[in-house]
């Protein structure tokens with residue numbers, strides 16, 4: 001089962017000479033029950049791909065799917081509901097609500113949707129993220145790593161079909177980052193969830209089951225069972241092919 005996918009995805013930003021093709025015909029599926037990392041050089045289109053696949057942004061052409069639902073066919077309200085009920089998000093900057101407690105932050109999406117909370121599942125999650133003694137605290141009373149663990153619990157609380165994480169360790173020291181990555185890995189391998197993570201860090205990507213590589217808005221490679229060394233080597237190959245003028249083309253400008 002493919003939890004999320006894009007087909008022939010094209011995304012352009014800007015107009016005229018300044019028009020940039022951030023996604024240039026990407027087709028990729030993210031399998032259910034797997035942890036996939038999206039890697040690539042800066043500006044290669046990683047965040048754009050994630051945002052379009054997750055329904056946070058729309059494609060210029062092509063289609064994006066969550067399960068069997070094509071996102072382009074949905075109106076604004078349906079898209080909001082889909083994001084709230086079927087997708088979870090973890091961002092680099094945690095995005096917790098400062099006035100709410102940890103417990104309230106974790107169940108906020110279900111409270112907003114009025115769908116009710118699966119108490120047993122949420123209690124199990126709180127156990128896994130290790131924040132049982134912090135439930136009445138506000139985010140400002142937690143470390144960055146703890147805040148991100150709350151964000152991971154919030155993303156998983158509604159049992160979404162897929163969790164998208166955009167550089168989830170970008171604001172964390174390596175030890176807290178490692179904890180968050182292990183948590184995402186456990187969500188997939190012990191709890192049967194699906195995670196798609198954008199990262200530029202080979203060590204983070206090594207936690208995934210599979211890495212997909214973007215360059216200049218195109219899907220250029222995939223790697224199963226990654227290690228940090230293998231991912232780093234693959235990334236270095238991008239750099240050397242750029243240096244020698246071979247391999248991936250420079251970012252394509254669209255002048256029409």
Ligand SMILES: Nc1ncnc2c1ncn2[C@@H]1O[C@H](COP(=O)(O)OP(=O)(O)OP(=O)(O)O)[C@@H](O)[C@H]1O
Pocket residue numbers: 013014020021022040041042043044045046047048049200251
């Ligand atoms: N809102 C926007 N308006 C104009 N151009 C944009 C916009 N968002 C992204 N781009 C351009 O699209 C391309 C892809 O950007 P994107 O952020 O998806 O890349 P990325 O691989 O996530 O980069 P990074 O690793 O640096 O975050 C870049 O050339 C970027 O400048």
